[in-house]
Amino acid sequence: GPKVLQIPSHQIIDMGQMVTLNCDPVSNHLYFYWYKQILGQQMEFLVNFYNGKVMEKSKLFKDQFSVERPDGSYFTLKIQPTALEDSAVYFCASSLSGNTEVFFGKGTRLTVV
Amino acid sequence: GQQVQQSPSSLVLQEGENAELQCNFSSTATQLQWFYQSPGGSLVSLLSNPSGTKHTGRLTSTTVTKERRSSLHISSSQTTDSGTYLCAIANTGKLTFGDGTVLTVKP
Numbered sequence: 283g284p285k286v287l288q289i290p291s292h293q294i295i296d297m298g299q300m301v302t303l304n305c306d307p308v309s310n311h312l313y314f315y316w317y318k319q320i321l322g323q324q325m326e327f328l329v330n331f332y333n334g335k336v337m338e339k340s341k342l343f344k345d346q347f348s349v350e351r352p353d354g355s356y357f358t359l360k361i362q363p364t365a366l367e368d369s370a371v372y373f374c375a376s377s378l379s380g381n382t383e384v385f386f387g388k389g390t391r392l393t394v395v
Numbered sequence: 396g397q398q399v400q401q402s403p404s405s406l407v408l409q410e411g412e413n414a415e416l417q418c419n420f421s422s423t424a425t426q427l428q429w430f431y432q433s434p435g436g437s438l439v440s441l442l443s444n445p446s447g448t449k450h451t452g453r454l455t456s457t458t459v460t461k462e463r464r465s466s467l468h469i470s471s472s473q474t475t476d477s478g479t480y481l482c483a484i485a486n487t488g489k490l491t492f493g494d495g496t497v498l499t500v501k502p
Contacts, residue, residue, distance in 0.1 A: 283440065313488050325438075325481065325492040338489055371436055380488035381425050383443035389436055 284308040288374050288387035289356075295394055300362035303390045305374030307357055314357045315375040315384065316349065318342055325373070331357065332380070364394045398422075399493035401482050407499045414469040416496045418482030426485040427458055429467050432495065433478050441480075442467070472500045 287306040295301045307314050316328040329339040331349055346365070351357040357376075361368055371389040398421040408414055418427075429441040442449050444456040444465065458465040469476060477500050483490040 315488070315490075317490075319436075324494055325483075325490075327489050327491070330488050332488075338487070373438060375490075377488060381485070383428060383440060384426075384485075384488070384490060385440055386430070386438040389438070391436075 284311075284385045286374055286376055286385050286387035288372075288390050290390060291388065292391045293393070295364055295392070297366055297394050298363045300360065301364055301392065303359040303361075303372050303374070303392070304356040305358070305376075305387060307374070307376035308378075308385055311376035311378050311385075313377045313380055314349075314351065315377075316359045317373040317375065317386075318370045319373065319389070320370045328359075328372075361392075364392075366394050368392060369394045399482055399484055399491055401480075401493035401496050403496060404494065405497040405499070407501065408472050410472060410474055410500055410502050412472055412500075414467075414472055414476075414498060416467040416469075416480050416482075416498075418465045418467070418493060420463050420465075420482075420484045420491075422486075423460070423463070424484035424486055426488075426490075427465055428483050428485075428490070429454075429456055429465075430481040430483060430492075431478055432481055438481075469498075472498075474500045474502050476500050 289304045314331045374387045377384040442456045446460045448457045455468040479495040481495045483492045
């Protein structure tokens with residue numbers, strides 16, 4: 283099926299530093315998402331993004347988080363500064379429209395130390 | 396907000412047996428997807444089925460929208476089917492996930 287690519291697969295970072303997670307969505311998709319999953323816990327929505335704008339964000343999407351997709355390049359999640367509780371697997375996803383099948387990447391495992 | 400309840404929470408089968416997984420949700424949804432999450436954590440979309448019955452390979456999903464429930468039937472289970480099966484619903488593209496059913500298929 284359609285592939286969403288995430289880079290890197292793992293990232294270890296010192297608390298307080300900035301990290302950027304990169305996502306290459308399915309080529310013709312227009313809606314982009316980030317989800318967070320702490321080990322052993324439920325997958326939780328962070329944010330969705332369409333037409334260059336954040337459409338909806340959850341309480342988990344703290345002020346330290348930002349997303350962008352400059353000029354059709356990677357869809358990125360930036361965390362600045364990072365905190366210990368940001369350690370989790372972050373999944374990027376994309377869909378053609380807001381009500382069609384959503385495809386996920388393999389996730390980036392972020393460890394903040 | 397929307398809630399998604401999955402049952403059973405875990406299921407152990409012998410290879411070749413069939414599995415029936417259930418998903419109940421608290422509000423109307425225009426979108427419903429079943430996902431497989433491998434033990435390594437990767438998430439794969441199995442079926443998008445907001446209403447009716449859909450088949451793919453050994454998988455059959457039936458969603459009864461009015462009753463806010465969906466099922467996933469896995470026929471002739473294989474050891475490689477072991478993992479977590481997640482049900483997720485959405486109305487505006489934001490998926491709400493259930494806690495999942497952990498399936499273990501023994502040889």
